[in-house]
Amino acid sequence: MAAEIRLENVRKTFGKVVAVKDLNLVVNPGEFLVLLGPSGCGKTTTLRCIAGLERVDQGRVYIGGRDVTELPPAKRGIAMVFQSYAVFPHMTVAQNIAFGLRMRHTPKEEIRKAVREVAELLQIDELLNRYPSQLSGGQRQRVAVARALVMRPEVLLMDEPLSNLDALLRLQMRAELKKLHREVGTTTVYVTHDQIEALSLGDRIAVMREGEIVQLDTPSEVYDKPANVFVGGFIGTPPMNFIRAEVGASDGGVYLAVGDFTVEVREEWRERLAEMVGQTVILGIRAENIEVRPTPEEGTLAAKVVVSEPLGAQQLLTVQVGSDILKVATSPDLPVRPGQTIGLVLTKEKIRLFDEATGEAIRFQ
Amino acid sequence: MSYPWILRRTLLYMAVTAFALWVLVPIFFIGISAFTPRNEIYRWPKPILPSRFSLDTMRFFLNSYGVLRSLSNSVWVALLTLAFTLAVGAPAGYAVARFHFRGREGFRLGILITRMFPTALLAVPLAVTFIKWGLYDTLIGVALIHTAMALPFAVIITTGIFMGVPKDLEEAAMTLGCSRFGAFVRVALPLALPGLAAAAMFTFVISWNEVFAATILTVNNRTLPAHILTTIQASPLYFRFAGGFFMILPALFFMFLIRRYLFHMWGGATAER
Numbered sequence: 001m002a003a004e005i006r007l008e009n010v011r012k013t014f015g016k017v018v019a020v021k022d023l024n025l026v027v028n029p030g031e032f033l034v035l036l037g038p039s040g041c042g043k044t045t046t047l048r049c050i051a052g053l054e055r056v057d058q059g060r061v062y063i064g065g066r067d068v069t070e071l072p073p074a075k076r077g078i079a080m081v082f083q084s085y086a087v088f089p090h091m092t093v094a095q096n097i098a099f100g101l102r103m104r105h106t107p108k109e110e111i112r113k114a115v116r117e118v119a120e121l122l123q124i125d126e127l128l129n130r131y132p133s134q135l136s137g138g139q140r141q142r143v144a145v146a147r148a149l150v151m152r153p154e155v156l157l158m159d160e161p162l163s164n165l166d167a168l169l170r171l172q173m174r175a176e177l178k179k180l181h182r183e184v185g186t187t188t189v190y191v192t193h194d195q196i197e198a199l200s201l202g203d204r205i206a207v208m209r210e211g212e213i214v215q216l217d218t219p220s221e222v223y224d225k226p227a228n229v230f231v232g233g234f235i236g237t238p239p240m241n242f243i244r245a246e247v248g249a250s251d252g253g254v255y256l257a258v259g260d261f262t263v264e265v266r267e268e269w270r271e272r273l274a275e276m277v278g279q280t281v282i283l284g285i286r287a288e289n290i291e292v293r294p295t296p297e298e299g300t301l302a303a304k305v306v307v308s309e310p311l312g313a314q315q316l317l318t319v320q321v322g323s324d325i326l327k328v329a330t331s332p333d334l335p336v337r338p339g340q341t342i343g344l345v346l347t348k349e350k351i352r353l354f355d356e357a358t359g360e361a362i363r364f365q
Numbered sequence: 366m367s368y369p370w371i372l373r374r375t376l377l378y379m380a381v382t383a384f385a386l387w388v389l390v391p392i393f394f395i396g397i398s399a400f401t402p403r404n405e406i407y408r409w410p411k412p413i414l415p416s417r418f419s420l421d422t423m424r425f426f427l428n429s430y431g432v433l434r435s436l437s438n439s440v441w442v443a444l445l446t447l448a449f450t451l452a453v454g455a456p457a458g459y460a461v462a463r464f465h466f467r468g469r470e471g472f473r474l475g476i477l478i479t480r481m482f483p484t485a486l487l488a489v490p491l492a493v494t495f496i497k498w499g500l501y502d503t504l505i506g507v508a509l510i511h512t513a514m515a516l517p518f519a520v521i522i523t524t525g526i527f528m529g530v531p532k533d534l535e536e537a538a539m540t541l542g543c544s545r546f547g548a549f550v551r552v553a554l555p556l557a558l559p560g561l562a563a564a565a566m567f568t569f570v571i572s573w574n575e576v577f578a579a580t581i582l583t584v585n586n587r588t589l590p591a592h593i594l595t596t597i598q599a600s601p602l603y604f605r606f607a608g609g610f611f612m613i614l615p616a617l618f619f620m621f622l623i624r625r626y627l628f629h630m631w632g633g634a635t636a637e638r
């Protein structure tokens with residue numbers, strides 16, 4: 001049922017715009033893969049190339065080992081959920097869901113049964129006789145998903161299916177989509193520019209930028225070990241903090257200097273960093289990996305509080321270190337005032353270093 | 366509700382009223398006269414409403430020599446025009462709405478430019494050509510000319526209609542097993558149907574009202590307007606009123622039905638309230 005998707009050197013241009021740039025991607029059978037990236041990075045175009053709604057300029061598309069590059073959407077064994085839902089307004093919910101099966105000439109009895117089943121799965125069995133204009137946005141979204149799932153596709157493609165829903169409903173549907181995928185097990189490619197959605201849904205995330213995949217990894221790897229400054233800055237709320245640091249050496253070994261303050265580095269990195277003494281690097285660290293001390297004690301990085309935002313479960317501080325602005329997450333009980341000077345401790349294990357010129361993560365070992 | 370605003374509104378309404386009267390008053394008198402007994406038509410001063418409602422004038426008109434035949438001709442020509450125009454215009458409108466082909470803008474403009482040639486200028490060459498092709502004095506010949514006249518409007522209206530059908534819907538149908546053409550037939554076409562009906566009525570009215578080409582290109586097979594035009598000099602006043610009313614009728618009726626789409630065509634500025 002679930003098929004592998006393989007893109008080989010797929011390129012798609014619109015006039016002078018290269019929307020997808022020689023993309024290589026393998027989606028494993030049954031996997032939930034998220035395409036994540038900022039607006040205009042080519043996510044939709046990639047999805048449409050898989051669906052067959054765009055002809056690729058170059059490269060091949062394989063679904064389930066079959067070369068489908070030249071096949072129309074109807075013959076690719078895919079189903080798609082559109083951002084606009086694209087529910088047919090002149091058909092009832094039942095007719096909408098049955099549409100694909102009717103095109104396949106499935107016997108009437110079977111269609112009725114399949115429609116009923118999928119409608120129950122998505123909890124829209126009460127709405128089968130309504131027209132789309134009589135549905136809410138969330139219900140329409142369910143119809144669109146049901147219409148795709150009823151086809152029992154080898155591959156399910158979804159283009160920002162939740163982006164038109166309000167925040168609460170989005171949260172609820174996100175959980176449901178995840179559950180649905182576990183039950184159905186179809187290979188799924190899911191496009192979004194919402195990184196929280198990506199982190200929560202994806203088995204793996206492909207982070208895209210300007211038509212290329214810059215990192216393809218599990219959510220935790222992408223979050224903890226961004227491949228470059230772009231990924232670190234794009235993923236996470238707040239995004240990763242970046243501070244300039246200089247690699248220094250003393251009798252005690254290699255260290256990173258942030259102004260007058262020295263940051264210890266991990267044992268495993270020392271050898272590689274020793275070759276880089278004197279160079280400037282970018283130190284990346286996430287807000288939750290910085291500990292806060294109420295006063296700048298010995299061995300802490302002194303920082304001035306600019307803003308403090310209570311966010312319920314945590315308190316988000318915006319602090320200034322030299323000329324760099326950092327975001328720090330702390331317990332909401334910590335009493336801090338804007339203008340106050342505090343001390344920061346960076347969790348050594350969570351620090352990530354990037355090349356100053358290219359922004360790429362520095363690889364150790 | 367400042368003073369200039371009220372002033373502007375007042376001027377606007379006055380202009381609209383004047384314009385409406387300019388169109389409606391003649392229609393009113395033609396309509397009234399068509400249902401006035403024949404002997405009352407010449408009375409002066411003319412009463413606003415006739416003393417009694419009468420079908421006498423209309424009956425006289427319909428029973429006059431050649432009227433019924435030309436009426437049937439007119440209907441046939443209009444239906445043929447309709448068929449030709451939709452067969453060519455709807456696909457053209459769909460293409461302009463959906464595909465970004467080279468010269469699309471030029472095509473849209475070119476369509477309108479065809480309307481710039483006065484038929485009078487083309488009359489003689491057309492008549493000669495039609496005689497050569499054996500189309501002279503045939504209903505098909507007239508229908509072809511009417512098609513040429515109605516096509517620009519048909520293309521413009523259908524373009525607007527198909528632009529109003531989201532592309533996503535057709536693409537969704539394609540991912541669900543339809544071919545491109547299947548998606549058009551099952552999704553775009555049903556959704557465009559009301560608009561296409563409007564375009565059809567508009568086409569019908571254009572053909573129904575067209576008199577110049579129909580007069581020049583026929584001798585025996587006159588359409589109704591051509592028949593009226595050629596006999597009007599020798600006809601009594603009440604015949605003219607009845608004929609006039611008969612000509613206005615479908616136009617009034619259809620225009621009323623499709624006014625929403627006409628607004629659409631004139632730039633989409635439908636009444637905001």
Ligand SMILES: Nc1ncnc2c1ncn2[C@@H]1O[C@H](COP(=O)(O)OP(=O)(O)OP(=O)(O)O)[C@@H](O)[C@H]1O
Nearest residue numbers: 014017018019038039040041042043044045046193
């Ligand atoms: N039909 C088209 N014609 C011309 N350019 C296009 C077309 N579709 C996409 N593009 C361009 O290709 C690039 C990638 O577009 P795409 O829609 O794939 O982005 P996206 O990642 O889905 O963005 P978003 O998050 O805003 O949906 C953009 O620069 C866009 O302007």
Ligand SMILES: [Mg+2]
Nearest residue numbers: 043044045159
């Ligand atoms: Mg998109």
